[in-house]
Amino acid sequence: MTNTETVTADVLPKNVNGVAVDDLAKTVDAIKATPAIAKFNFRIRNQWLDAAKNSSTVDTFYGAGQERSRSKPFVLEADEPPVLLGSDTAANPVEHLLHALAGCLTTSMIYHAAARGIQIEEVESALEGDIDLHGFLELDDNVRNGFQGIRVNFKIKADVPDEQLAQVCHLGTGHSPVFDSLTNGVPVRVTAERL
Amino acid sequence: MTNTETVTADVLPKNVNGVAVDDLAKTVDAIKATPAIAKFNFRIRNQWLDAAKNSSTVDTFYGAGQERSRSKPFVLEADEPPVLLGSDTAANPVEHLLHALAGCLTTSMIYHAAARGIQIEEVESALEGDIDLHGFLELDDNVRNGFQGIRVNFKIKADVPDEQLAQVCHLGTGHSPVFDSLTNGVPVRVTAERL
Numbered sequence: 087m088t089n090t091e092t093v094t095a096d097v098l099p100k101n102v103n104g105v106a107v108d109d110l111a112k113t114v115d116a117i118k119a120t121p122a123i124a125k126f127n128f129r130i131r132n133q134w135l136d137a138a139k140n141s142s143t144v145d146t147f148y149g150a151g152q153e154r155s156r157s158k159p160f161v162l163e164a165d166e167p168p169v170l171l172g173s174d175t176a177a178n179p180v181e182h183l184l185h186a187l188a189g190c191l192t193t194s195m196i197y198h199a200a201a202r203g204i205q206i207e208e209v210e211s212a213l214e215g216d217i218d219l220h221g222f223l224e225l226d227d228n229v230r231n232g233f234q235g236i237r238v239n240f241k242i243k244a245d246v247p248d249e250q251l252a253q254v255c256h257l258g259t260g261h262s263p264v265f266d267s268l269t270n271g272v273p274v275r276v277t278a279e280r281l
Numbered sequence: 282m283t284n285t286e287t288v289t290a291d292v293l294p295k296n297v298n299g300v301a302v303d304d305l306a307k308t309v310d311a312i313k314a315t316p317a318i319a320k321f322n323f324r325i326r327n328q329w330l331d332a333a334k335n336s337s338t339v340d341t342f343y344g345a346g347q348e349r350s351r352s353k354p355f356v357l358e359a360d361e362p363p364v365l366l367g368s369d370t371a372a373n374p375v376e377h378l379l380h381a382l383a384g385c386l387t388t389s390m391i392y393h394a395a396a397r398g399i400q401i402e403e404v405e406s407a408l409e410g411d412i413d414l415h416g417f418l419e420l421d422d423n424v425r426n427g428f429q430g431i432r433v434n435f436k437i438k439a440d441v442p443d444e445q446l447a448q449v450c451h452l453g454t455g456h457s458p459v460f461d462s463l464t465n466g467v468p469v470r471v472t473a474e475r476l
Contacts, residue, residue: 104332106366113366114418124414128375132383134404137299140387142380144372150364160372162357164384169345171301171308171392177339177355179385179459180323182377185337188327189359190374191471192335194417197366208476209329215467219319222389222456223309232461236469241476248475255473261417264374266427271466272410274431276386278450280443281403281436 102200110201116150123151130162138172139165180233184213186264191238194265195258199244204254208243236268297395305396311345318346325357333367334360375428379408381459386433389460390453394439399449403438431463 100108117124126149132142145159164179166172177185188211199206215236220226240255259265295303312319321344327337340354359374361367372380383406394401410431415421435450454460 104334109366113414114420117414117418117420121415124418124420126412126414127409128373128379128412129407129409130372130376130379130383132380132387132406132408134387134391134401137391138388139299140384140404142383144376144380147362147376149362154362154364156362156369160376162372162377162380164380164388166388167342167344167349167351169349171304174351177325177357178323179381179388179457180462181325181339181342181355182357182381182384183459183462184323184325185327185339185357185359186374186377186381187469188325188337189335189377192327192329193333193359193361193374196329196332206329209335210476211327212324213327214322214324217321217323217458219308219312219321220316221461222458223312223319224456225309225312225319230461230465231456232458232463232465233467236467238469238471240471240473242473243476251473251475255471259471261419261426262374263412263417263427264378265469265471266416266425267375267378267463268427268467269469270425270427272428272431272463274382274433274460274464276433276435276450276454276460278435278437278446280446281405281438 102203103196103206105197105200107200107203110197120151123149125149137166138170138178139163139175180215180217183233183268184215184236187236187238187262187268188213190262190264191240191258194260194262195240195254198257198261199254202257204244204246206242206244206254208241210241211238213238297398298391298401300392300395302395302398305392315346318344320344332361333365333373334358334370375410375412378428378463379410379431382431382433382457382463383408385457385459386435386453389455389457390435390449393452393456394449397452399439399441401437401439401449403436405436406433408433 358371
């Protein structure tokens, strides 16, 4: 990628796009020295409340060689709008999925731009995805339950010439864990036991 | 699936698991009469704030033949913990993805159990997924950026014999839009323009 290679640690500024790029370089060096610290395990716990309402608690995770936790757990809610028989107290699960995708593409872009010394001033994105309820409602076996397609449009204000705008965007798609998970699929094992 | 077929509308109770099953049956009938109303389009808008912090606004969607909006938009935040160079003000994008999956599996299970007259008393789930940063940090081409695998364990208290517990769980996996999207993948088109 022309003009977007990772610069070496000794010439890195301390902070680009709010990202401590010196710490990012140290993380890369630490993983090269001790590959096992690259392994992360993320977790949530969810509880059904009523109808379409449920709530997740986000707290602990494993990473960089040790168990970690937040000072206070984050709580994420889900519901459905009335047309989908919910009470509309929170975004629904597929909207949360779009948020996960937007957030991950954006952070991946910002971090990898920072590592290359590319200053980003503003990033906005609009996402949309199509679902046909013939799948969920078992009315047509040829219609999938999930998103048929998702479209993401980024608006970026950055210190790059026009021809590099797509390359900056590719820093997101080329590194994002959620983009990879969603476009290439993930093996999900589901088990159930009696409460 | 033994004993879990959808019962007909005339014998449906009004409400099972908090779900208005009579309205669910009406929705199915309405889609059979007018297939186009099954098409939904969900959207979010995301704005980068600083480093790993960004925020999504969830408001409008299209469904059942018309544009719809919430009385007040939902705001979803994202950040990263300090070990991933963030300021830990919110769950991170891959945790949001796990929440989307948990919420969608749970709601799908609850709705389809309701449609079959199966009363669910409690549902809890614990989700975890593994990510190896060798992918995101471009340290090993053989390591993917995304989740290597996700494990979901449900604990269910329901009025079913032991041998039907897995079938109740399958009502979630067999219908969930997020589960299908994540396990089978979704085409995602990403474009960028200058702000």
